[in-house]
């Protein structure tokens with residue numbers, strides 16, 4: 001394991017680095033990060049992941065060793081698994097942990113809500129400033145009682161289908177999100193769900209149901225309505241029976257946020273959500289752009305679960 005140790009103090013940074021994230025030239029980017037950190041005399045240690053979800057055990061180990069400032073170096077998928085490492089460990093209260101990001105992914109959607117710059121140098125400046133705020137974390141309980149935490153946006157239906165397709169298209173860079181979305185438009189079949197939002201029951205044939213905390217997903221789309229990542233509420237978007245043409249003609253609205261006002265879109269704020277699938281059909285579930293599985297689920301929210309390091313001027 002490539003584990004380099006500098007210090008055990010809680011003020012040191014521990015970097016979880018994904019050498020397989022979307023950045024074009026990983027070695028160059030990683031050398032640059034280390035150079036900047038050394039130049040700024042930052043006390044840091046790091047681990048390179050060796051496989052997907054390795055982030056989880058690496059985070060747990062670093063927390064056990066006393067680190068309290070965890071930096072995710074990669075895209076939204078890396079961040080997702082880092083969050084799962086934080087939320088599932090038992091060494092320290094999660095709200096005492098500071099989480100930062102040096103973006104090196106394809107979509108890098110989570111950073112957009114907070115205007116964290118998509119630049120190695122500038123994102124490190126944000127981390128050095130060390131301004132923190134609390135953020136809520138979502139918890140999905142799905143297939144056979146599996147638990148998965150998420151930090152940005154999750155959903156079931158069309159967006160899960162798109163994420164499934166996305167993995168084979170990421171070699172094309174950020175445009176992969178659009179290509180995958182268009183593929184989904186042609187081939188995805190809508191599903192009917194029983195949706196319980198707080199105590200209200202809705203039965204609906206839907207394109208997708210999204211349950212977000214933050215604003216951007218799918219490579220820059222805005223499908224949650226005025227989300228506040230620290231209000232203790234899920235921002236739920238139900239996209240009803242959208243046709244192929246509805247989607248094509250409303251594509252710009254997906255990116256400028258106006259889609260939430262479309263007559264076939266309903267928005268809710270709630271503390272809990274349950275989705276039961278129509279028995280014959282199973283649709284994909286995604287969280288932070290990671291595929292979780294297929295089937296029914298319930299979602300809850302953990303208010304102010306962690307501290308995130310973001311620019312001070314929000």
Ligand SMILES: Nc1ncnc2c1ncn2[C@@H]1O[C@H](COP(=O)(O)OP(=O)(O)OP(=O)(O)O)[C@@H](O)[C@H]1O
Nearest residue numbers: 021022049050051074075076077078105106107108
């Ligand atoms: N060493 C590794 N080898 C293969 N996959 C890895 C490794 N380390 C992490 N992963 C996985 O790679 C996947 C993609 O990483 P990530 O999402 O960070 O990059 P990305 O897809 O380019 O960015 P984004 O999600 O922002 O578009 C994640 O599921 C992550 O867990």
